[in-house]
Amino acid sequence: MKIIKSTILSFVILFIVGQISIAQENVKIKKADFQIEIKEVGFTDAWKEIKEGEKLFTAGMGTYPNALEHYLRANKYNSDCAKLNYKIGVCYLVTDKFYYATEYLEKAYLKDNNVTGDIYYMLARAYHLNLDFDNAIENYKAYYSSFSVKELEKFEVGVDNYIRQCKYGQDLVNKPVRVIINNLGDRVNSEYDDYNPVLHPNQDKLYFTSRRETENKEKRLEADNKYFENVFVSEQAGDLWRKAKMVENKLDSKNNVALLAISPDANKIYLYNGEENGGDIMVSELKNGIWKSPKSISGKLLSKSKETTIAFNPERNEIFIVSNMDGSIGGMDIFYSKLDDKEKWSEPINMGAAINTIYDEEGVYWHPKEDKLYFSSQGHNSMGGFDVFVIERDENGMWSNPVNLGYPINTPNDDIFFKMDETNKYAYYSSVRDIGFGGKDLYKVIFLGEEKELKLSIEDIFLAWNYKSIDNMFYHEPGEIKVDTALFMVGLVTDAKTGDSIQMAKIELIDLEASQVVATGLTDTSGVYKIKIPKKKDFGVEVTAKDYLYFVEMVYLSQKQVVDSKVQANFQLDKIDVGATMVLNNIFFETNKATIKPESTTELERLANLLIENPTIRLEISGHTDNIGSYRANQKLSESRAKSVVEYIVSKGVGSSRLEYKGYSFNQPIADNNTAEGRSQNRRVEFKVLSK
Amino acid sequence: MTKSIYAIMKQLLITLLAILLAFGSFSQNNSIEEEIKELRKKANLLYNEGVRFAEAGEYTEAHLKFDESLFIYPEFSDSYLERAKIKILRQEYDLAMDDIVKAMEINDGLGEAFYIRAYLKLLMKDHQNALTDFTHAIQKGYTEPEVYYYRGLMNFELADYNSALIDFTLSIDKKYDFAYAYNERASSKRMMGDYHGAIHDYKQALAYDSTIIVAYDNRGSCKIKTGDFQGAIEDYTKAIRMDPEYYLALNNRGSAYYQMSNYQLALNDFTKVIEINKEYAPAYNNSGITKIKMENYLGAEKDLDKAIKLNPEYGEAYMNRGYAQEFLGKFPDACADWKMAKELGIEEAAKYITECE
Structure with a gap:
């Protein structure tokens, strides 16, 4: 197994961290790997593409996008070559089209799970960047376990931090912050890396650093094969930014130059000069309309180490710089220095282990109006690459712990050089996102404040009368209502337990011969109802009320005494309480079967309605038999019948989770099994309220 | 033909008056009573003819019969009422009111007169007075299901949903298949938050009259409240199929x-x-808020501009446009919209305004 160590990066550039911090294997694609024996046509051209791609891939990360174009053309000839798929995947990983990487790397692994020694690592990186944290962790672990103990002792593999990042990522993605992140567009961004936005105090110009190709035909940096850094500026025109132009290099440097900050009065600019002392901060002053030659920042801030970004507090008596000078906890750290009485900067002091980590910190920036310092870090609870953090200083001068600005501001890629607006409504920063133009791009973050509810407008015509008036009210009287000769059924509906009257109970009179409701009535506030009876004969009556079990019974009006055109019938209802039971008298089955007879429909519909109108109740439907036959056979039959009832009710739209069914065989008789009538009563289905 | 009848009747009346003036004795009065009885009988025949014409939809003929009836016997309150009904159908509301008032002057115990006057007031959107008259009609014994139904409508319009519910129930008690009453009772239940009860009543309304489009639409809206979005969509779709121009259901x-x-x-x-x-x-x-959800903030802003242009007092649209503008980073515009929304009664806009400050 080949160990891959971190590449030591150049010290001459402001910012260089690739999306892959551990260099990938440059596995060579051989003809034998690529050529398909029976497919001569197209091979020659495809092989040329492979060779060209290999050249660009070997040159370094800066030309991976170019290598990718060749690899993709070769892939049309043979899309099953494991090594080619691996390389396409790796190329995609370093572009902002990183979401394509997974597909190719998975295919490479599928075709040859030993395609390279770092295939698990690359897969893990692809999953990690695409927020698939579970798969990323699994593959990081697989990569880690592919090393022997000796190898692990000798080299630092460094996936532990990635695994931690994945776990932090899972938390952060689950609690997204409310922002909109807009790409600044192709007038500002390029297909190359663009980063470090610096807004002019007048807010009308945006300076930034870019590694795009320029007319000067700069060389590429050896470390990553990308073009050198240059400063660009774009001017604001309304809501848009004009086409960015390169700012002339006033330092006359052959190395990288970046603009770091502009003083609030716009009379000083702070520059990064990659040529000085491995990278130093310089300052240029505007005097009489002319920018003076940049000078190294004064006094004790000078070091032989690399200093990159810089920030001042609003009073401009404190300075915060990022450096790897002596005293660094690890890599680049944030240091601060104070202006003494003689207007000299004091010895820089490391901000401490609560802020700096063993990983890099970068992109320090002070809020224009508040005691807040923004910076990016690969440590703390970063979800990958650099994440943006904020610390706040209280009135006693104590710094808070760093707070991750959260997803989607931060991503598993590098999110850095964050510059918050004084209103806390906007920020500019650099990120790698799938809406980019290539590499790192500049983005504007819009902070949305708290969640707001959108207002739908729904309108109804509530009254049918208002939609289309009823036909002429005067000459379409039904005519059959003859109040003078009518007979009424009157009575009281009460709670069976308490005797309290029930208002708004509905009484339906059912003509059993015609199978239809012939009259309905509601109780008033005293629980009294009055229904006009079309004819003095026997009717079925159904009484329903909210929160009560329904009641169904025959009313033998033919046998009742008529007093003053009225017959009396009172009803008592049981409240829906847990444990309340009711026998479903009108459910009929075929003999010795669980098949429900059609005449059971009304009762079943009634039961379904009870469940629909009381949407929180849960019922147990139980089947019971008489004692004819074996217990086991009766148990099976009683359970099947209960199940049939449940299935019917569920078919009416009632959730199955609201119903349980049980068969009790002949264990729970309600009448004497020694008589035919008793046995008939014992053969029944009933329900019990389980919860409400 | 009609003129000749008028002429004959007029002659008869004049003759009658002449007799009354010439002879003042008791025996002569008896004879006059007989004459009046005869005239009333004739007027009643004409009234019955008028009702038959009206029931057949021949309102012009009916109107003439009632005119003739009243010409012969000007104290015939029923004819005034029937003529008022025809005038209402012709939307001659002031003339109808004159006839109703005349009928009431002749006989102040006529429940139906109050009912017709109530209906006329209902048509004139005078809901409070219509409600009073429907109640008087009931108190005077006119208790047809329609009276309770229309009084229910008035209670609903006056936002007394409980009373409306009771009236619709009374109306259904008297006419079990009164589909419209089920629909309106369902709406009353809906306004009182009883969505399941409302769904049940809309179902009843449709069982008795499947052409009540609004019942599908309304039932859909109740299903939304119970979380049954799929059921709601099916109901709205039924309404739209029945009336493709029913844009509220859409x-x-x-x-x-x-x-x-x-x-x-x-x-x-x-x-x-x-x-x-x-x-x-x-x-x-x-459309605007849907575009916000689809991240088309510019399109959303345009739609919401239009909504506000059509209704400059549309608080919700200001709220939503503020939201779109926030996404576009136009914070001052968003704040201005939320302030406007608050002025227009959207209280929750207040907390958004604090963000602006």
Whole structure:
């Protein structure tokens, strides 16, 4: 197994961290790997593409996008070559089209799970960047376990931090912050890396650093094969930014130059000069309309180490710089220095282990109006690459712990050089996102404040009368209502337990011969109802009320005494309480079967309605038999019948989770099994309220 | 023909008056009573003819019969009432009112007169006085199911939903298949938050009259309240099939799709609503918020501009436009809109305004 160590990066550039911090294997694609024996046509051209791609891939990360174009053309000839798929995947990983990487790397692994020694690592990186944290962790672990103990002792593999990042990522993605992140567009961004936005105090110009190709035909940096850094500026025109132009290099440097900050009065600019002392901060002053030659920042801030970004507090008596000078906890750290009485900067002091980590910190920036310092870090609870953090200083001068600005501001890629607006409504920063133009791009973050509810407008015509008036009210009287000769059924509906009257109970009179409701009535506030009876004969009556079990019974009006055109019938209802039971008298089955007879429909519909109108109740439907036959056979039959009832009710739209069914065989008789009538009563289905 | 009848009747009346003036004795009075009885009988015949014409939809003929009846016997209150009904149908509301008042002067115990006057007031949107008259009609014994139904309508219009519910129930008690009463009772239940009860009543309304389109639409809206979005969409779709121009149901179906996060289907419906009724501001509002969900903030802002242009007092649209502008980073504009929304009564805008400050 080949160990891959971190590449030591150049010290001459402001910012260089690739999306892959551990260099990938440059596995060579051989003809034998690529050529398909029976497919001569197209091979020659495809092989040329492979060779060209290999050249660009070997040159370094800066030309991976170019290598990718060749690899993709070769892939049309043979899309099953494991090594080619691996390389396409790796190329995609370093572009902002990183979401394509997974597909190719998975295919490479599928075709040859030993395609390279770092295939698990690359897969893990692809999953990690695409927020698939579970798969990323699994593959990081697989990569880690592919090393022997000796190898692990000798080299630092460094996936532990990635695994931690994945776990932090899972938390952060689950609690997204409310922002909109807009790409600044192709007038500002390029297909190359663009980063470090610096807004002019007048807010009308945006300076930034870019590694795009320029007319000067700069060389590429050896470390990553990308073009050198240059400063660009774009001017604001309304809501848009004009086409960015390169700012002339006033330092006359052959190395990288970046603009770091502009003083609030716009009379000083702070520059990064990659040529000085491995990278130093310089300052240029505007005097009489002319920018003076940049000078190294004064006094004790000078070091032989690399200093990159810089920030001042609003009073401009404190300075915060990022450096790897002596005293660094690890890599680049944030240091601060104070202006003494003689207007000299004091010895820089490391901000401490609560802020700096063993990983890099970068992109320090002070809020224009508040005691807040923004910076990016690969440590703390970063979800990958650099994440943006904020610390706040209280009135006693104590710094808070760093707070991750959260997803989607931060991503598993590098999110850095964050510059918050004084209103806390906007920020500019650099990120790698799938809406980019290539590499790192500049983005504007819009902070949305708290969640707001959108207002739908729904309108109804509530009254049918208002939609289309009823036909002429005067000459379409039904005519059959003859109040003078009518007979009424009157009575009281009460709670069976308490005797309290029930208002708004509905009484339906059912003509059993015609199978239809012939009259309905509601109780008033005293629980009294009055229904006009079309004819003095026997009717079925159904009484329903909210929160009560329904009641169904025959009313033998033919046998009742008529007093003053009225017959009396009172009803008592049981409240829906847990444990309340009711026998479903009108459910009929075929003999010795669980098949429900059609005449059971009304009762079943009634039961379904009870469940629909009381949407929180849960019922147990139980089947019971008489004692004819074996217990086991009766148990099976009683359970099947209960199940049939449940299935019917569920078919009416009632959730199955609201119903349980049980068969009790002949264990729970309600009448004497020694008589035919008793046995008939014992053969029944009933329900019990389980919860409400 | 009609003129000749008038002439004969007029002659008869004149003759009658002449007799009354010439002879003042008791025996002569008896004879006059007989004459009056005869005239009333004739007027009644004409009245019955008029009713038959009216029931057949021949209102002009009916009107003439009532005129003749009243010419012969000017104290015939029933004829005034029937003539008033025809005038109402012809939308001659002032003339109808004159006839009703005349009938009431002749006989102040006529429940039906109060009922017809109440109905006339209902048509004239005088809901409070209509309610009073419907109640008087009932107190005077006129207790047809329609009286309770219309009084229920008035209670509903006056936002007394409990009383409306009782009236619709009384109306259903008297006429069990009164589909419209079921629909209106369902709406009363809905306004009182009893969505399951409302769904049940809408179902009853449709069982007795499957052509009540609004019952499908309303039932759909109740299903939304119970979380049954799929059921709601099916109901709205039925309403739309019955009346493809029923843009309120389309708007509601779009809203259901919106609440199910099916934004493309929602947008399709809102777009159709706008095609049907370009002046319907809520459709622009809903289209706007759907575009916000689809991250088309500029499109959303444009739709919400239109909604506000159509209805400058549309608080919700200001709220939503503020939201779109926030996404576009136009914070001052967003704040101005939320302030406007608050002025227009959207209280929750207040907390958004604090963000601006």
